[in-house]
Amino acid sequence: MRTWQTPLALDRADPAPLSVQIARALAARIRAGALRPGAPLPSSRALARTLGVHRNTVLAAYGELAAEGWIASDPARATLVSRDLPPVPRGAAGAPGPAARAGFDLPPAPSDATWEALPPGTLELLGGTPDPRLVPVAALGSAYRRALRRREHLAYGDAAGHPRLRAALARMLGEARGLAVDADGILVTRGAQMALSLAGRALLSPGDGVAVEALGYRPAWESLRLAGLRTVPVPVDARGLEVERLEALAAAGAIRAVYLTPHHQYPTTVTLAPARRLALLDLARRARLLVLEDDYDAEFHYEGRPVPPLASADGAGVVVYVGTLSKVLAPGLRLGWLAGPPDAIERLTAHRRFLDRQGDLAVEAAVAELFEEGEAQRHAWRTRRVYAGRREALAAELGARLGGALSFRTPAGGMALWCRVAPGIDPGAWAARALRAGVAVQPGRLFAHDRRARPFLRLGFGRLDARELAEAVRRLAGALPRRGQRSGASGA
């Protein structure tokens, strides 16, 4: 029993219990051939002594090894390495196993697939990123535990989402946003990203054209392209998407749908003008266009009256409304929805079954409870005030430190400022220098359908508190490039 002269290496820092470590170590020796089929193992007492652990720890380890077929007991009740072992798999024996590169040909990657992780310590002055420090985790955790007690939440269930969450969302959309939608008009998705991906696949056909904002949300465009759709850019001005231009596109059959962010336009933060709202709904009704309305931050409107969504004024069934709880609760929950005519929701749900089968019913039930008890509403109310304060703080810091380099109109809502960069300053170069200085900002080019530079920076205030915002602006100011570099000269 040579192996036992070299005792098993146990690591008390390892989070795994000692019994699991012992079972792992023995299985590894058996797989490696150090312990051969039929070889006797020490008695649990002897091994416990050798390792200085309680005998029950060894018995637990032997129990798991037996259950996995690695060891067996002989008639004399001694413990042996099983004579009927799993064939030693190449991989485990140290052979290459899965190769480093695929042995088949990979198709091209999505065109916007490059996402880089930020260096640690970077302050994120990024739009649309809420502050996870504000999430009511205690209430959420308790609600989840309660939800798990209902065992059906762990089984296969409704692909359209938990009925309680669908009902809670329908009520919220009715009361806070004026949509007349029932639970059967709602599909709960994994955040807005899945909602957009599903809409592109289930409501349109490959080759269809979709009008999008020429300055807009790139991940949505990529989801639509991956569904085989063409994205057709339409300019955005101070009153939002230039709806007038859609008439000709629709008449020419160049578009079957319009994807837009009318509430706080992404990234420019402007609100779609009332006349254009009416014109868009009228055109969609006449041309049977799908209007895919992305209302990603409806909750965060700080001044005057919140503008109701297009969906609240849609009597023709042309609007499919995309929303998310990423901003009001947390992105990590991955909860969003599609709201629209029941037959469209049914079609979307049919596709969803083959995409990921269904959502996480326990998490959906837990969040439904937060809505039923008003906790989610109170949280939205609290955080709205927090973000309004951060908006003021960022605006003040920018005015004080960068008044000459940046100009902006403070938006009525949202989580970001769209700042015009003074002539002679290259926003791409500035953003690059800022990142090296420890603050992440987004230059206009990132939002441009044509990928050409624009004299803007988008600065988000959701993620950082007042103190952090001040430090972020300090770093941004320190990274300001010398004037005279031609704008657009470097990459944005």
Place this chain on the structure above:
Amino acid sequence: MRTWQTPLALDRADPAPLSVQIARALAARIRAGALRPGAPLPSSRALARTLGVHRNTVLAAYGELAAEGWIASDPARATLVSRDLPPVPRGAAGAPGPAARAGFDLPPAPSDATWEALPPGTLELLGGTPDPRLVPVAALGSAYRRALRRREHLAYGDAAGHPRLRAALARMLGEARGLAVDADGILVTRGAQMALSLAGRALLSPGDGVAVEALGYRPAWESLRLAGLRTVPVPVDARGLEVERLEALAAAGAIRAVYLTPHHQYPTTVTLAPARRLALLDLARRARLLVLEDDYDAEFHYEGRPVPPLASADGAGVVVYVGTLSKVLAPGLRLGWLAGPPDAIERLTAHRRFLDRQGDLAVEAAVAELFEEGEAQRHAWRTRRVYAGRREALAAELGARLGGALSFRTPAGGMALWCRVAPGIDPGAWAARALRAGVAVQPGRLFAHDRRARPFLRLGFGRLDARELAEAVRRLAGALPRRGQRSGASGA
């Protein structure tokens, strides 16, 4: 103040707090026009008295209404309906709002989109459905609460899955299944369904052919078809997929990939013969075929040595391995994975970002903890014994009550029996009668690529305990159709 003669209807059975109910009721009256802009509201004291609630309850309601812009305070500090109200949205005013039917043209639905809910009280003798009553919910709930304390779990994160879960899965696949895979060779998905959907979209191109088992898993085929792929059926016999037939298909360029369930073939439960395993890997290496291996119930092998996955013997990087925690933990968690060459995983992750952005990091971290502490392994070990016992129980009940009508070979693993129906019995008619008698079973036709009837029933034993299995078989026997109906006569 006429409105106050008719007090607000508060429902103490409603789970929502009274303050939320009051706010809702007032907002509804304002939206409905019953309370006009500028109309005075009663003092919090007066309304509290009218409603018989604590004054703080009314103050909380007024606070939320003010935050939402419905009400305001005048200089004299009286509370008024806001003069700057949101325009009354049609929907909320009772107009149709979203129409009952879409105002745009819906493309065709997926061909297998019809899923029917079972009547309550139905006993599910269905394959692949584990028993949620066995899930360690206490440990899971506590782990989730701990995970929520790490606020980064609520933010945007790695689309490939939580690093801890990727590492735990890599370790599990190495120790229990012989795969030599690191964390960077794993993508955590929303169950196997998303894994298959992603593989079809990210690793193949529209128009590509995929060989599938002629008797197999329909939801996987549909995911592949929705990715624009062609499914090419290949027969299955007692030794699994007839691999010999693939050579010609590959030579003709008719297939770029093979999707199969080699461990316990779905639905027939047979294991792919060793010679065919080697032949398949050799062909794939030579023809650069993608082998999409679906090992949906690897944990549940009860006799002899567990057969290692094809992926454990793949040195050429041709196998992408799909697995799920739906069986070992719970379907409701929606956790699965893809394991394969890192460049393929990277490509899959790039697509995943545009599908649903990322997983639920808190749930992923919680499940990672269950693996790190050995709880998941112990649970798999416990449930393996439970399911082995249920397999015996179902086999015994069938032998006792239906020996003449059904014949089967008890499989070495899995969660179902594949039962041949005696000549003269129509399995479709039997299944239909059984459902009316309160037991759900699946006739062979449901698994057939050609949708033609087969003289088989698939009976799952995962979901039911011994007592329930006995009752289910009793109902099934009671529903046995009279002999003499020609097999295949009615729909399955």
